[in-house]
Amino acid sequence: MSKIYFLPSHEYARIDEQNPDIAYVGITPYAASQLGNVVYVDMPEADDDVVAGEEFGAIESVKAASDLFSPVSGAVIEINEHLLDNPRLINQDPIENWIIKVQMSDSSELEKLLDAEAYDALCKSEKH
Template structure:
């Protein structure tokens, strides 16, 4: 299951783990990603709060957490090669979160609802 925030972050859910990244639409709008400012493993993130930022040539955009929980992994490949986000934003998630409140997923947009905010 993949769900979205209207600010273009996704949470791809497997069990109580959420892979969090940005949508293909957002990646295309940003253009060349040059840096991803990620939290550290062990940090807590809170649904709706910023947990980092993604920088394209043009601008910096805050990243918002779709769900609350602990960061159990960051995508270290993005440190040396942030452009992976442009190449395949769904495969190249940014952080992996162990969810503390999976009920928050009900508040997120499904594919269809998210598609309607992209235009």
């Protein structure tokens, strides 16, 4: 079982029950569909610190670069190296193909994020 939380800027933090202090961070299917084909993911390096609400990298479509914001604070323990060679994995399945894995320093930050219902409502309001 895993639980998923969202930032309004369309990043998610996925938490597996077995490892409640680890967050898999990526972009949502809605964000991936809006971006179009991903051509490059600018990721931090392992051991870099990320801060909740702050930029940790960028995702590039043909058209533009979009900043990536971290839903949680902590240390990057792994980056998804598959994305270096094949960034379009994000278009295929953005939840499965997370971008960074974070050892959270404060898991209570999750409570400030949107749940699936609130995030869906946000996406609907963004579509005109």
